[in-house]
Amino acid sequence: MLGERLGPDNRIADPQIVGSWRRCLEQYRLDPGHAHPRPRLSAAELKALREPLDELLNQPVPALTRLRRSAFEAGYNLLLTDAQGVVVASYQDADASPELARKGMAPGSVWTEALVGTNGLGTCLATGQPITVYAGEHFDAGLHPFSCSTAPLFAGDGSLLGAIDISTYAQGSKVRQQLALGLVQQTADELEALLFRRHHADALLVAVSARGPVAEPTALLALDEGGRVRGLTTALLRLLSFHQRGSLLGMPVSELLGVGIEPLLASRPESPCPLGLCHWQAWRLAPAFRAIPAVNTSREPDPLAQAAGEDPGLLRQAAICRRMVDKGISILIQGETGTGKEVWARALHNSSARRDKPFVTLNCAAIPESLIESELFGYGAGSFTGALRGGKVGKIAASSGGTLFLDEIGDMPLALQTRLLRVLAEQEVTPVGELRPVPVELNVICATHRELTGLVAEGRFREDLYYRISALKVALPPLRERQDRRALIRRLLAELADGTVPSLGAEVEQRLLGYAWPGNIRQLKSVLQYALAMADEETIGPEHLPDEVTGPGLAPSREEEARPPLAAVREQQERQLLLDTLEQHQWIITRTAEALGISRATLHRKINRHGLVSPNKGGR
Numbered sequence: 001m002l003g004e005r006l007g008p009d010n011r012i013a014d015p016q017i018v019g020s021w022r023r024c025l026e027q028y029r030l031d032p033g034h035a036h037p038r039p040r041l042s043a044a045e046l047k048a049l050r051e052p053l054d055e056l057l058n059q060p061v062p063a064l065t066r067l068r069r070s071a072f073e074a075g076y077n078l079l080l081t082d083a084q085g086v087v088v089a090s091y092q093d094a095d096a097s098p099e100l101a102r103k104g105m106a107p108g109s110v111w112t113e114a115l116v117g118t119n120g121l122g123t124c125l126a127t128g129q130p131i132t133v134y135a136g137e138h139f140d141a142g143l144h145p146f147s148c149s150t151a152p153l154f155a156g157d158g159s160l161l162g163a164i165d166i167s168t169y170a171q172g173s174k175v176r177q178q179l180a181l182g183l184v185q186q187t188a189d190e191l192e193a194l195l196f197r198r199h200h201a202d203a204l205l206v207a208v209s210a211r212g213p214v215a216e217p218t219a220l221l222a223l224d225e226g227g228r229v230r231g232l233t234t235a236l237l238r239l240l241s242f243h244q245r246g247s248l249l250g251m252p253v254s255e256l257l258g259v260g261i262e263p264l265l266a267s268r269p270e271s272p273c274p275l276g277l278c279h280w281q282a283w284r285l286a287p288a289f290r291a292i293p294a295v296n297t298s299r300e301p302d303p304l305a306q307a308a309g310e311d312p313g314l315l316r317q318a319a320i321c322r323r324m325v326d327k328g329i330s331i332l333i334q335g336e337t338g339t340g341k342e343v344w345a346r347a348l349h350n351s352s353a354r355r356d357k358p359f360v361t362l363n364c365a366a367i368p369e370s371l372i373e374s375e376l377f378g379y380g381a382g383s384f385t386g387a388l389r390g391g392k393v394g395k396i397a398a399s400s401g402g403t404l405f406l407d408e409i410g411d412m413p414l415a416l417q418t419r420l421l422r423v424l425a426e427q428e429v430t431p432v433g434e435l436r437p438v439p440v441e442l443n444v445i446c447a448t449h450r451e452l453t454g455l456v457a458e459g460r461f462r463e464d465l466y467y468r469i470s471a472l473k474v475a476l477p478p479l480r481e482r483q484d485r486r487a488l489i490r491r492l493l494a495e496l497a498d499g500t501v502p503s504l505g506a507e508v509e510q511r512l513l514g515y516a517w518p519g520n521i522r523q524l525k526s527v528l529q530y531a532l533a534m535a536d537e538e539t540i541g542p543e544h545l546p547d548e549v550t551g552p553g554l555a556p557s558r559e560e561e562a563r564p565p566l567a568a569v570r571e572q573q574e575r576q577l578l579l580d581t582l583e584q585h586q587w588i589i590t591r592t593a594e595a596l597g598i599s600r601a602t603l604h605r606k607i608n609r610h611g612l613v614s615p616n617k618g619g620r
């Protein structure tokens with residue numbers, strides 16, 4: 001059979017593939033004429049298998065996020081398996097055919113070579129080598145329409161952890177697909193480097209590069225105090241042309257790299273090692289060593305860039321904010337409800353030199369006027385009835401040195417505006433009922449959905465405070481005006497999906513792009529959550545969307561004024577009923593939903609649609 005496939009046109013010439021076909025025929029005794037069942041594990045079984053990969057799956061990892069994004073944009077599906085070839089996470093392209101998912105590219109499906117025959121995942125894991133399996137190179141004829149590129153993923157201690165794979169329809173040539181293999185290999189190297197740094201957190205780490213210093217070094221060496229090799233990454237093994245790490249462990253670094261630990265320690269970060277240079281030139285490499293701190297230095301994504309997404313206007317504002325953030329310039333964020341004002345404020349804080357200090361929020365619209373004062377300024381022991389016996393630290397003092405985010409500043413009562421202005425000028429706060437002021441280092445970021453200049457003109461907002469808090473104004477556009485809506489929808493869908501990311505049907509995407517989103521990103525998130533919960537299939541169809549998006553129920557906000565008065569009255573009544581019932585049940589969603597006779601999901605949707613805000617923000 002193998003002889004037939006090799007044929008005159010050399011269809012299977014790649015020695016890795018030939019080796020795999022031999023194993024399939026001779027060792028596993030598979031028959032290429034038969035479809036091979038791909039078993040699927042239950043969710044409970046899968047949970048245990050995911051554990052070794054939790055470090056990569058339970059938190060955003062920049063290298064994986066980048067690959068997910070590139071794969072999405074290029075129409076590939078991305079799979080992550082454990083070392084046994086069981087898919088533990090799958091991220092599917094919104095446009096790719098659901099056929100890919102039907103072929104077993106979903107969490108729980110098993111892809112070992114012994115079961116499925118030659119395939120990217122199984123063969124990569126069988127050999128521990130990266131591989132592209134293209135079209136007819138698959139052993140199972142059912143997989144011939146596809147092409148996949150897979151790289152093995154190694155843990156910090158060098159053991160095989162699993163594999164990363166990107167797959168798509170086979171088109172063009174195998175050479176094109178091999179470009180994708182480079183991308184997958186790079187990601188696997190970066191993930192391994194991350195795990196390696198964590199695993200060897202107490203060792204001296206040395207980055208080796210053939211091209212001089214690189215931004216994200218992946219060829220890493222861990223040394224013990226005596227300068228012996230404790231571990232090395234697969235990227236370094238490749239660079240040194242070694243296949244096995246076992247024989248190198250314990251070896252003095254001078255033997256491996258031709259440079260002892262003292263010169264390495266003495267070499268300034270990023271300076272080339274003079275001894276190594278001679279040695280490496282003999283290998284036709286121009287190395288650069290740098291001792292790097294043995295801590296996790298992987299750069300987190302830029303928080304402002306994350307918040308701006310791909311909208312050109314927001315990216316411009318992010319660039320301006322970055323320049324201002326540590327210059328003591330006050331920033332006012334304006335935008336409709338749910339446009340991400342708090343997200344932006346947090347991004348500002350996280351981009352600032354104060355990022356390790358507290359970020360404290362106060363929503364001036366969400367708490368009764370009478371409480372804002374004590375919340376903000378705190379109070380001394382026994383200062384009024386109902387006060388805590390020991391007094392309470394106010395939000396201003398709690399945020400000292402960090403950032404105080406004052407949301408809905410337009411709702412701050414006039415008397416408190418005066419006091420706030422004084423604290424900003426004098427940098428000291430006097431708690432309610434106390435005489436002595438306490439010094440604070442107050443930095444505020446304010447936000448509002450109102451037009452503050454209008455409030456100033458009406459005498460409801462102090463003009464001097466307005467200028468004091470708004471040296472730089474950031475205007476967040478409503479979702480319907482963001483130019484990166486499509487990308488944002490896809491990103492949120494991928495973030496909210498637990499594992500497999502279903503695709504959006506063309507009609508659904510059009511509806512989401514055309515909808516007016518009165519509740520902006522907050523509403524979009526709850527609509528996507530709803531759709532994900534409703535859709536069991538690989539594709540989200542119009543039937544999985546809530547009525548507010550599909551039905552005539554709620555007209556787009558731009559047409560709001562044109563809505564018939566009866567509908568507007570009904571909306572108002574519903575809003576009031578919701579508010580009353582929520583308050584009656586202390587914003588406990590389960591109880592409120594029960595009292596209203598609706599599901600929790602519907603209640604959440606209605607809360608979002610009406611833009612209702614719980615006093616403690618938790619009930620949103």
Ligand SMILES: Nc1ncnc2c1ncn2[C@@H]1O[C@H](COP(=O)(O)OP(=O)(O)OP(=O)(O)O)[C@@H](O)[C@H]1O
Nearest residue numbers: 306307308336337338339340341342343344521522
């Ligand atoms: N750029 C973004 N990317 C992803 N999610 C976002 C982004 N901006 C906002 N969100 C999400 O949208 C929701 C609303 O965001 P946020 O609370 O920051 O809005 P807001 O404008 O402060 O709302 P409000 O005026 O009602 O307080 C949150 O769930 C947040 O996580």
